[in-house]
Amino acid sequence: MAHAYISKRIVTPLGTQDGALLVEDRKIRAICRRSDVPRDAIVIDCGNDALLPGLVDTHVHINQPGRTEWEGFRTATRAAAAGGYTTLVDMPLNCLPETTTVAALEEKRRSAKGECFVDWAPWGGAVADNQPHILPLARAGVLGFKCFLIYPGCDGFTMIDQQQLEAALPSIAESGLPLLVHAELAGPIDAAMQSLSNADWRSYATYLASRPDEAELEAIRLMIRLCRQYSFRLHIVHLSTAMALAEIKAARDEGLLITVETCPHYLHFAAGKIADGATLLKCAPPIRSEQNRLALWHALREGVIDMIVTDHSPCPPEMKRQDTGRFDQAWGGIASLSLAVSIIHTECSSRGCSLEDIARWMSSAPAALAGLSHKVGTLEAGREANFIIFDTDSEFLVRADRLHYRHSVSPYMGETLRGIVKQTYLRGESIYREGTFTSTPSGREVTL
Numbered sequence: 001m002a003h004a005y006i007s008k009r010i011v012t013p014l015g016t017q018d019g020a021l022l023v024e025d026r027k028i029r030a031i032c033r034r035s036d037v038p039r040d041a042i043v044i045d046c047g048n049d050a051l052l053p054g055l056v057d058t059h060v061h062i063n064q065p066g067r068t069e070w071e072g073f074r075t076a077t078r079a080a081a082a083g084g085y086t087t088l089v090d091m092p093l094n095c096l097p098e099t100t101t102v103a104a105l106e107e108k109r110r111s112a113k114g115e116c117f118v119d120w121a122p123w124g125g126a127v128a129d130n131q132p133h134i135l136p137l138a139r140a141g142v143l144g145f146k147c148f149l150i151y152p153g154c155d156g157f158t159m160i161d162q163q164q165l166e167a168a169l170p171s172i173a174e175s176g177l178p179l180l181v182h183a184e185l186a187g188p189i190d191a192a193m194q195s196l197s198n199a200d201w202r203s204y205a206t207y208l209a210s211r212p213d214e215a216e217l218e219a220i221r222l223m224i225r226l227c228r229q230y231s232f233r234l235h236i237v238h239l240s241t242a243m244a245l246a247e248i249k250a251a252r253d254e255g256l257l258i259t260v261e262t263c264p265h266y267l268h269f270a271a272g273k274i275a276d277g278a279t280l281l282k283c284a285p286p287i288r289s290e291q292n293r294l295a296l297w298h299a300l301r302e303g304v305i306d307m308i309v310t311d312h313s314p315c316p317p318e319m320k321r322q323d324t325g326r327f328d329q330a331w332g333g334i335a336s337l338s339l340a341v342s343i344i345h346t347e348c349s350s351r352g353c354s355l356e357d358i359a360r361w362m363s364s365a366p367a368a369l370a371g372l373s374h375k376v377g378t379l380e381a382g383r384e385a386n387f388i389i390f391d392t393d394s395e396f397l398v399r400a401d402r403l404h405y406r407h408s409v410s411p412y413m414g415e416t417l418r419g420i421v422k423q424t425y426l427r428g429e430s431i432y433r434e435g436t437f438t439s440t441p442s443g444r445e446v447t448l
Contacts, residue, residue: 002029003428004041005389009050011359013378021051023385026427030381046389049422052359053379054086054118054386055341056366059180059237059261059309061333062088062120065111066096071314071406073115077443079312079337079405081117081432084421086386087367087376087446088118092125092146093157094313100125100157101133102140109445116443117431118424119386121370123180128158131168138175141447143370144235145172148182149219150189153284153332162222169230178233178259178369183219184285188212204274204281207327211286213241220244224251224258233257235369238311240266240285242295249304259306259369262296264343265334267308269293269411277325280411283311284332297351300361307365308344312337317409338404339412345392345419355392371448385428391420401435 002024009016012031020037022029030036037043057080063070080088090108092099099105099122108122124142126134134145145168148159160168172179192212199206220236224247227234236248239262252258265283270290274281281287299305313333321330336343344358359378367377376386395418400408424432431438 002038002041004037004043005046005051006034006043007046007049007051009355010379011050011052011355013364013380016355021379021387023428026385026429028379028381028383028385031379048393050355050390050392051379052084052355052388052390053363053377054388054424054426055084055362056087056370056372056377057085057309057312057337058089058366058370059263059311060088060090060337061094061313062090063094063314065107067094070094070316073112073120074117074441075404075406076312076337077115077117077120077441078437079403081424081437082404082421083338084341084388084390084424085337086118086424086426087372088120089143089370090120090122092123093152093154096156098125098127098157099123099142100127100130102136105137105140105142112445115441117437117441118426118443119446120443121372121446125157126160126165126168126172126179128160128164131164131171134168134171135175138177142177143372143448144178144180146180146182146237149222150182150184150186152182165226169226169232173230173232176233177371178235180235180237181219181223182238183223183236184211184215185219185222188214188218201326201328202276204271204276204278204327207282208271208286208288211284213243213288216241216285217244221247224256227251227256227258234259236260238263238266238285239296239305240288242292242299245295245299245304260304261307261309262300262305263309263311264336264340265411266296267293267347268343277322278411279320279322279325279327279330280409281334282320282327282330282332283313283334297347301353307369308340308361309366310336310340312405314405314407314409317407320409334411335403335405335409336412338402339398339410339417341390341421342396342417342419343412346417349418372446375446385425387425388421389423391422394418394420396420
């Protein structure tokens with residue numbers, strides 16, 4: 001029997017429309033006018049709430065196996081469901097073993113089995129010495145490859161230098177899968193650190209000075225040159241500097257296959273308002289100036305930045321070193337899976353951005369990056385019924401009970417956000433409803 005979800009705002013690839021989302025046998029049967037709802041359908045009136053496609057996050061650190069005390073599939077996917085996400089793509093580092101071989105990938109798959117409230121998929125890693133593993137990983141089902149041009153913070157996932165990267169690029173190009181690059185180079189950072197030996201590391205200004213824009217800019221220039229030379233799909237993760245936008249646009253206008261993401265924290269916070277000792281806001285690359293933040297928003301609206309992903313990177317609370325407030329000692333990472341769509345909707349409410357924008361930035365564009373557009377990212381007939389009911393008008397105060405991931409730590413704590421995920425549906429089944437989760441995880445690995 002079909003279920004008909006009635007709403008004045010169903011966000012589809014053709015725009016927002018008034019009507020009904022018909023769901024039958026776990027799939028979207030149709031999006032139709034109210035008058036065309038079958039008489040025997042079970043009608044759910046969503047009132048003024050919007051129906052959006054299930055969100056897709058292609059930048060999540062789940063950390064399992066090996067560091068499940070940091071996060072884990074069960075807790076990460078619960079938080080994702082509460083935040084309106086129905087598909088996550090897991091990064092290959094911070095877990096043990098790192099996803100740089102097929103054997104490690106299979107271990108990750110075993111650890112995920114029966115643990116996931118939403119669907120997931122793996123990225124593979126491109127590290128200093130795993131060039132022979134690139135094509136086997138592609139054949140085994142990773143959706144692409146992640147690399148660091150600088151020390152990533154964990155010893156097991158090694159950075160890759162230019163020579164090592166060029167040894168891997170022919171295989172990456174042959175796979176047809178994207179290369180996701182943490183685009184910072186050590187040279188500008190090392191030069192900046194020489195003048196900071198006696199600096200106050202409780203000061204956010206010190207940390208910001210230690211990760212200058214030039215580190216990102218030089219790395220992006222390098223990757224554009226390599227993209228031109230090797231003809232692979234390049235994706236820049238967590239762009240924080242607006243200084244690179246003009247060169248990225250020029251490279252894309254040239255025809256290079258380059259996509260770009262940014263994150264809620266770069267769009268919501270600004271360096272000038274970060275207090276000394278506020279290590280919950282440490283991330284790399286860093287949160288920059290208010291002027292930079294506004295430029296990122298402009299680039300999103302102009303299409304130079306393609307998508308918004310969380311870079312959900314949790315850790316045990318003590319690793320954020322709130323006891324010392326020293327940015328040089330704290331783990332760099334911000335967790336926001338359960339809050340991201342509300343953060344972005346809050347910002348959009350004052351900027352004239354639409355629900356269609358949010359659906360594109362947080363669902364269809366990430367799905368396209370991962371090669372999953374044929375399965376997820378939009379509300380269309382024939383697709384699996386992954387969608388959310390989103391109350392665009394209500395506000396809430398961020399408290400610990402809103403987070404749902406393993407450690408209730410957040411720089412957003414105490415803020416008032418606008419927009420509430422009331423329900424999340426995976427294949428037509430409600431997996432989250434106003435603070436309550438389904439008892440049995442039904443998520444699975446999604447493949448190309």
